[in-house]
Amino acid sequence: MTETRHDVLDAARPMIECQDVQKYYGDYHALRGINLTIREGEFFSLLGPSGCGKTTLLRTIAGFEDISSGAVLIDGNRMEEVPANKRPTNMVFQSYAIFPHLTVAQNVAFGLRRDPRGKDEKARLVDEALAMVGLKGYGARAAHALSGGQRQRVALARALILKPKVLLLDEPLSALDRKMREQMQVELIKLQRQVGITFVLVTHDQEEALVMSDRIAVMFEGEIAQLDGPEALYARPVNRRVADFIGVMNFLPARILSENGEGAKVEIAGLGEVDLPARQISRANADDEVVIVGFRPETMTLIGPGQPHTQPRETGATIDEVVYYGDMTYYDLRLDGSARLDGGARTVRISMRNLFGRDVQDVGTRTRLAWSPGSLVLFR
Amino acid sequence: MAKSGLDAEARQGLTLMAPPFLYALVILAAPLLTILTYSFLKDGYLEVIREFTLDNYLQVWADPIVRKIMLRSLFVSALVTLVTVALAFPIAYYVSFMVRPERKSMWLFLITIPFWTSYLIRVFLWKVILGYNGVINSTLTGLGIIDEPLTFILYNVNSIVLTLAHAYAPFAILPIFVSLEKIDRSLLEAGRDLGESRAMTFWRVTLPLAMPGVIAATLIVFIPTIGDYVTPELIGGGKIPMIANLIQVQMLALDNRPLGSALAVTAMLIVAVVSLIFLFLNRRFLKVRQ
Numbered sequence: 001m002t003e004t005r006h007d008v009l010d011a012a013r014p015m016i017e018c019q020d021v022q023k024y025y026g027d028y029h030a031l032r033g034i035n036l037t038i039r040e041g042e043f044f045s046l047l048g049p050s051g052c053g054k055t056t057l058l059r060t061i062a063g064f065e066d067i068s069s070g071a072v073l074i075d076g077n078r079m080e081e082v083p084a085n086k087r088p089t090n091m092v093f094q095s096y097a098i099f100p101h102l103t104v105a106q107n108v109a110f111g112l113r114r115d116p117r118g119k120d121e122k123a124r125l126v127d128e129a130l131a132m133v134g135l136k137g138y139g140a141r142a143a144h145a146l147s148g149g150q151r152q153r154v155a156l157a158r159a160l161i162l163k164p165k166v167l168l169l170d171e172p173l174s175a176l177d178r179k180m181r182e183q184m185q186v187e188l189i190k191l192q193r194q195v196g197i198t199f200v201l202v203t204h205d206q207e208e209a210l211v212m213s214d215r216i217a218v219m220f221e222g223e224i225a226q227l228d229g230p231e232a233l234y235a236r237p238v239n240r241r242v243a244d245f246i247g248v249m250n251f252l253p254a255r256i257l258s259e260n261g262e263g264a265k266v267e268i269a270g271l272g273e274v275d276l277p278a279r280q281i282s283r284a285n286a287d288d289e290v291v292i293v294g295f296r297p298e299t300m301t302l303i304g305p306g307q308p309h310t311q312p313r314e315t316g317a318t319i320d321e322v323v324y325y326g327d328m329t330y331y332d333l334r335l336d337g338s339a340r341l342d343g344g345a346r347t348v349r350i351s352m353r354n355l356f357g358r359d360v361q362d363v364g365t366r367t368r369l370a371w372s373p374g375s376l377v378l379f380r
Numbered sequence: 381m382a383k384s385g386l387d388a389e390a391r392q393g394l395t396l397m398a399p400p401f402l403y404a405l406v407i408l409a410a411p412l413l414t415i416l417t418y419s420f421l422k423d424g425y426l427e428v429i430r431e432f433t434l435d436n437y438l439q440v441w442a443d444p445i446v447r448k449i450m451l452r453s454l455f456v457s458a459l460v461t462l463v464t465v466a467l468a469f470p471i472a473y474y475v476s477f478m479v480r481p482e483r484k485s486m487w488l489f490l491i492t493i494p495f496w497t498s499y500l501i502r503v504f505l506w507k508v509i510l511g512y513n514g515v516i517n518s519t520l521t522g523l524g525i526i527d528e529p530l531t532f533i534l535y536n537v538n539s540i541v542l543t544l545a546h547a548y549a550p551f552a553i554l555p556i557f558v559s560l561e562k563i564d565r566s567l568l569e570a571g572r573d574l575g576e577s578r579a580m581t582f583w584r585v586t587l588p589l590a591m592p593g594v595i596a597a598t599l600i601v602f603i604p605t606i607g608d609y610v611t612p613e614l615i616g617g618g619k620i621p622m623i624a625n626l627i628q629v630q631m632l633a634l635d636n637r638p639l640g641s642a643l644a645v646t647a648m649l650i651v652a653v654v655s656l657i658f659l660f661l662n663r664r665f666l667k668v669r670q
Contacts, residue, residue, distance in 0.1 A: 064569055084572045097570035101588045110584075111574035158574065 007215055012039040014060060014076075015166060015198045021070035023056055023222075026332045030056045032222040033070070038166075038200060043192050045201045045209040048219035049245070054202045057219070061200065062168050063087045075165055090159035091168040094175070096151040098143045099156075104130070105139030107154055111162045129157040132191070132354060140251045149180050152257060160195060169201045173208060185211050204245045210234065218242050234296075238282050240379050243294050250348040253341045254293040254378065266378060268337030269342070271315055274373045281378045297351040299375030302361065303368050311370035319365045320347050327362050328353055333369060419641035428637055436642035442467035446626065446643065453623040455539060457511065457605040460544040464601045465594060467545065468552035472593075475553075476560035488557070491550050499547060503610050506543040510534040510615070535617035543615045545603050560586070561592025595662045599655060606651055623647045 016038040031053050038044045046054035058090035059065040060072055063084030069218045072079045074088055099107050108126045115122065136283045137144075147155065152172060159167055172188075173181045189212055192199045195367075203209050210230045216273035217227045218344055235244035240251065257265045263277040271293070303309050321332035332347040340346045349367065354360065361367060422429040440446050466467055475487045494502060510533045511517045517529035533539060563586060571581030611626035618625070623643070630640030 062573060064572075084569070085575050085577055091573045093566045094569060095564060095566050097564065097566040099567060099570070099585060110571075110575075113580075113584075116573065160572065207419070220607075 007044055009039050012041055012179075013316070014038070015040040015042070015074065016200070017071075017073040018057070019073070021057070021060065022068045022070060023053070023060065023065065024068045027062075030222050031060070031067070034222075034224060036217055036227060038198060038225060040198055042121040042197050043189070043199045043201070043212055043214045044149060045203055045213040045216045046219060047203055047206060047209040047216050048243075049204060052219040052221050053222040054055060054204075058091075058168050058200060058202045058221075061166070062091050071151055077150045080090040080264050089168055090162055090164040090166075091170065092152070092155045092159055092172045093098075094171045096148075096155040096175075098151050098154055100144045102143055103139065104135065104141045104143055104146070104154055106129075107143050108139075108161055110158060125161055126157075128268055129161040132160070132194075133157045134187070148175050149184065153175065156191070156209050160191075160197070163199060166198045166200060171202055171204065174203075174205070181208070188212060203281065206226070210246070218245060226323055236279075236282070236377065237294075240292060240294065243377070243379070247348060248297050248351075249294045250297065251292050251294050252338065252346070252348065254291050255341060256291060256380070264378065266291075268295065268340070268376070269337030269340055269346075270348075271313070271338075271371070271376075274313075274376065276376060276378050280374075280376060281380065284380060292380070294377045294379060295348075295371070295375045297330065297349045300369050300371040302333075302350055302352055303370050304361075305368075308368040311372050313371050313373065315371070317367055318370050319361055319363055322360065324360060326354070331361070332369070335369070362364045415644055418640075419639050419645045421638045423638045426635070433638075436602045436638045437646070440641060440642045441648050445595075446646075449626050450620055450623055450647065450666045452537075452620070453606050453647075454650070454654075456540055456622060457608075458545075459537075459541050459583045459600050460548065460605045461598050461602045463541055463545040464548050465551045465556075465597050468549055468597060469590075469594065472556035472560055474551045476557055488554070491553055494546070494550065500610060502542055502547055503614050506539070506546070507534065507614055510539055510542075535619060536614065537616075537620060539615045540611050540620065543611050544608060547611075548601045548605065549599045555596040555600065556590060556593040559596075561588045586589055592662060595658060599662075600656050602658075603651055603655060606645065 014037045016036075017165060018034045018036050021034040022029075034053075034057060048054045049305075056065060056321060060067050061074070061079075063079065063082065063086075067080075072156040079087060080296075092189060099110065104111070105123075105126050108129050109122055112122050112125065117125075126139060127136070130138060133156050133357075135150060135157065143151075153316050155172070168213070169188075173184050177334050185208060188199075202208070203213060215227065215229050216233055218225045218233065220241060226242050228231060228236075230235065232240070233246055237246060243251075244247040252269045252271065254266045254268045256272065257267055259265070261278070263274050263275060265273065266282060267273050301309065301311065303314070317333040318336075319331055321335050322331075323330040329352050331350045331352065332360070333350055334345065334347050338348075353360070408471060418428065420432055420434070422431045422433050422435070423571070429586050443553065449600055471491070475484060475491075479487050497505075507514070512529050512534070514534070517526075520526045521529060561567065571585045572578070574585060606622075607624050609628060612618075612620055612622045612625055616622075621629075622651070624647075627640050627643045627647070630636045630643060634640075
């Protein structure tokens, strides 16, 4: 039996440990007690909106920021007294930070100055590193003549040639156009698998984090709100804020009718009474008093009149808006009875793949929504 | 279409720049041509004889005194440039890297304060500071550190260098400051991240990227100081003439305008050659800039 990537990572030793890391800038509390362990060989992402502290956390790992209290360990060693140039980490900067006065090869070889190996050996290493990022033969070019994607690759080669224990990536793809970004995402994943180095990525793009990471820490206001694998994060967000930040989630007001250790019976606006097991109930909603039920757009299905379906429940609805994306269509629906609980009428968004033979339905059509209680998450 | 459009634009540009161009022609080119013409004419003691000759140049190039003074001028201005740029760099570095962004304009403002006083008065004040009964000597005598006033601090090359370096400091600080400001700070972090200490990062990243500013500062200080007239006259006490003083003597005191003109043209050529070498260096460094 072969080991899956999950098995390997679960058995891996910790590479980065943050223990109650606090960071103040004057009065501003940028990091509020970060605790996390990143395992060797893991592709880890720090995800959050701008100003949430994700870049600060990355920079404390790199050694560009001192921490106010707590501890950062890399490969078991405390890093407080270790300056940035002595840490076993290398960074790909958001601006790439390619030295404009050097050629591509000189940029890549920058960190090799103190390497005892000979000139020819170093040149070979540079060629190898450039080939690895798909820039074979670019060595003699002036760095300022490169495109954004090429700079990105030079920055990667320059960091990876030093074989760091950890590669830190600070929003490396945010400056690229969409096509290039998607291509680089795949290349980065392949590269990470190939070199086996621990990657820590900072991003504000939830899709990017989902695509690339083994695990993701979602951060808000200097705290980790949830640390989970992409699937768990998407399917079982711990609170409404995380749910809202990762992908699209519909929210409907709800009321708890009865509750015991195994689950709860709730009434949901537009969906009626539902029994939810405990695993679909999230209690991390301290700041959000309102009880609410969420579900993803793709977990429910629109069905035509008289069309059979296999879902346990169905609800009548009217199509309010149609957004056609080619491969997908988004429908905004007004659920019958959605105003029942609090009097506010609301729409929910449903996505449907445009499969062969499935017509796009028109605005104003009366339709039915087929769904299962299994796709619901209760936040309370 | 595109071509005729460009032509119209070019015509408009030429029209717009015609007045200042004419002005520059009259003020700059005409005197230059006059000097150039004089330098090829014969001197007839009280008048200028309108006959072509190369004698003035032969005399200038053969004269050991001219050579000595020209070399001294080059040496003094090279020394002034070295001192000025070497002292200006740390100041520019401090303002660019250490001063908080919102305070930078105040610092630049303070650096330009010496310009509020006339150049002549600043030079004269150095004489007051360094003189026999000057500020330094009276202070040291008053404190009982010395018995007799020091005489080696005024009327020599050192005092000329000191005065000129002070006068030209802002001209050196500003271009260096600008080139330091343009350096992306993440490049310095990248240098550190790739294993270099602060000092090596400065040497391998900051300094090469600041070189265009350093070369600009060098030119800006070197060219005017080589032709400086006031400082050698006042601070040098007239005993250490530089090339401008020699030209003045020929032109006015000895009334030998052709010879003075030949001296001036020669000095200009030498400055031009030195500047071209600098420009060449500048382009080499600029070529690799973004």
